[in-house]
Amino acid sequence: MSTPEQAQTFLVRLGGEVTTKSRRVRQRFQQKLVRNLLDALCSHHVPFRQVENQWSRLLVRGDASAGELLQRTFGVQSFSPITGHAPLDPEAIVRTGQEIYGPLVQGRSYAVRAHRSGPVPLSAQRINEQLGAALNPGATVNLDHPDLTVHVLMTPQGAMFYHEVIPGPGGLPVGVQGKAVALISGGFDSAVAAWHVLRRGVELHYVFFNLAGAAYQRMVVAVAKVLADLWSYGYGPKLHVVDFQPVVQALRTKVSAKYVQVVLKRLMYRAGSLVARELDAQAIVTGEALGQVSSQTLKNLAAIEPAAEVVVLRPLIGLDKDDIIRQSQRIGTYALSAKIQEYCALVPEKPVTAAREEAAAREEAKVPPEIVPPLVQQRQVLDLRKLDVSQLVVESIYIDHIPPGAVVIDCRSDYQYEAWHYPGAQLIPLEELIDNFKHLDRSRTYVLYCPFGLQSATVAEKMQQAGYEAYSFRGGTSALRSWAQRHRVEEDLPVEPDPRD
Numbered sequence: 001m002s003t004p005e006q007a008q009t010f011l012v013r014l015g016g017e018v019t020t021k022s023r024r025v026r027q028r029f030q031q032k033l034v035r036n037l038l039d040a041l042c043s044h045h046v047p048f049r050q051v052e053n054q055w056s057r058l059l060v061r062g063d064a065s066a067g068e069l070l071q072r073t074f075g076v077q078s079f080s081p082i083t084g085h086a087p088l089d090p091e092a093i094v095r096t097g098q099e100i101y102g103p104l105v106q107g108r109s110y111a112v113r114a115h116r117s118g119p120v121p122l123s124a125q126r127i128n129e130q131l132g133a134a135l136n137p138g139a140t141v142n143l144d145h146p147d148l149t150v151h152v153l154m155t156p157q158g159a160m161f162y163h164e165v166i167p168g169p170g171g172l173p174v175g176v177q178g179k180a181v182a183l184i185s186g187g188f189d190s191a192v193a194a195w196h197v198l199r200r201g202v203e204l205h206y207v208f209f210n211l212a213g214a215a216y217q218r219m220v221v222a223v224a225k226v227l228a229d230l231w232s233y234g235y236g237p238k239l240h241v242v243d244f245q246p247v248v249q250a251l252r253t254k255v256s257a258k259y260v261q262v263v264l265k266r267l268m269y270r271a272g273s274l275v276a277r278e279l280d281a282q283a284i285v286t287g288e289a290l291g292q293v294s295s296q297t298l299k300n301l302a303a304i305e306p307a308a309e310v311v312v313l314r315p316l317i318g319l320d321k322d323d324i325i326r327q328s329q330r331i332g333t334y335a336l337s338a339k340i341q342e343y344c345a346l347v348p349e350k351p352v353t354a355a356r357e358e359a360a361a362r363e364e365a366k367v368p369p370e371i372v373p374p375l376v377q378q379r380q381v382l383d384l385r386k387l388d389v390s391q392l393v394v395e396s397i398y399i400d401h402i403p404p405g406a407v408v409i410d411c412r413s414d415y416q417y418e419a420w421h422y423p424g425a426q427l428i429p430l431e432e433l434i435d436n437f438k439h440l441d442r443s444r445t446y447v448l449y450c451p452f453g454l455q456s457a458t459v460a461e462k463m464q465q466a467g468y469e470a471y472s473f474r475g476g477t478s479a480l481r482s483w484a485q486r487h488r489v490e491e492d493l494p495v496e497p498d499p500r501d
């Protein structure tokens with residue numbers, strides 16, 4: 001077994017979809033995979049890095065940590081850590097095989113499987129028999145269900161030994177299948193959708209429409225960064241942040257409430273198409289799954305689709321939510337996406353579920369058409385791989401204590417407030433606070449809290465921008481509750497007078 005910092009070679013197998021391509025296409029795909037693997041090894045500072053292209057396989061050299069990268073590089077079907085080498089000579093092969101595997105097969109059952117690749121003047125069957133016999137003392141041969149299979153790969157350059165075959169992520173090397181932009185909201189779906197398209201070899205860039213301020217944006221950046229850092233070797237993914245708050249404002253005032261969602265999506269498709277065109281990308285990718293939420297009925301998708309000016313890819317269309325969430329765990333976006341779930345404040349009470357395209361277009365026409373292009377033009381572009389997430393955290397929005405004299409505002413719903421609230425806290429639900437905080441006394445300090453501290457961070461930020469000293473309690477209700485217990489805040493303090501009065 002090797003430990004990090006010890007050289008380790010891996011035999012990498014390519015997927016059937018790569019090996020069955022024409023020679024020219026296969027060459028292109030394989031060269032791309034080599035470049036992507038080198039990028040993976042370099043960006044994670046793996047020592048001894050080298051990738052050798054042997055046509056029917058790749059040999060990747062690094063240390064033990066390179067195995068983790070192989071599990072995240074698309075185009076890798078499976079891989080095996082090489083446990084030893086021997087010259088192409090039956091005696092040397094048997095001797096080396098015995099040295100490596102003699103101790104490992106003790107008390108277990110085993111099989112030897114020799115393979116030839118290229119012109120090799122040795123019989124695989126004879127190696128099976130000779131090495132099989134040499135390993136026999138203290139172990140039993142079982143060709144059908146062995147505890148351990150010793151593989152001997154004989155090539156013109158020599159023989160290699162391995163016993164593990166570890167699955168890779170499969171798919172195609174990123175970059176062989178053109179370019180697309182993924183509309184990413186940070187929720188479970190859009191991140192998983194992006195992953196599926198990356199897996200098919202598409203170079204992806206991301207577009208995020210910010211509907212709720214910088215705190216939300218930081219969370220989305222963190223989600224996109226997981227995809228960029230762990231699953232996108234070979235290029236530099238960018239996140240395009242479009243400020244959509246003016247659009248939301250226009251929708252709220254001009255569009256019939258039940259059409260707000262549909263029109264918002266149409267405008268997202270339009271803006272996403274503008275970015276795609278500019279990047280010379282062929283498609284936009286979304287996380288929509290049929291019927292998952294009321295806005296994703298077939299009729300609604302049909303009413304939204306015509307707003308796109310490039311192909312719309314929806315890789316999750318037939319998946320169940322449970323599957324999507326399971327996949328997000330494997331991808332590494334689960335925990336971040338789970339925190340973002342509560343950002344759906346915009347959804348009206350009863351959105352339309354059977355939108356008609358003409359009605360959607362009519363509602364959309366109420367929004368001035370010149371509103372979107374400048375927002376796209378003024379977008380912020382972040383280089384995800386180069387970005388340091390710790391720089392994104394603006395400490396001043398969050399607070400870990402309640403300063404003396406602060407006004408504590410509970411931004412949750414009545415029933416949550418009834419169940420528990422910070423002693424003396426005032427109940428001002430989020431939507432009400434967003435619209436009305438300007439009536440609050442500017443001389444006071446405010447600490448806001450909500451279930452996770454995220455939505456309240458968005459409002460605290462807005463309040464700070466308007467000149468208030470306002471914070472969000474870091475970690476939300478549960479963190480505040482334990483803080484209150486630790487500091488023995490009395491449960492029966494009188495409620496402070498409402499500063500709006």
Ligand code: ATP
Nearest residue numbers: 183184185187188189190207208209286287288295
């Ligand atoms: P997700 O889990 O990805 O947030 P969702 O189930 O919440 O999706 P919707 O809110 O209806 O579904 O969004 C559908 C798709 O539209 C998303 O998967 C995403 O591709 C895109 N989308 C939604 N909101 C945004 C946003 N703020 N910025 C960019 N894309 C968005």
Ligand code: MG
Nearest residue numbers: 185186187344
């Ligand atoms: Mg969402």
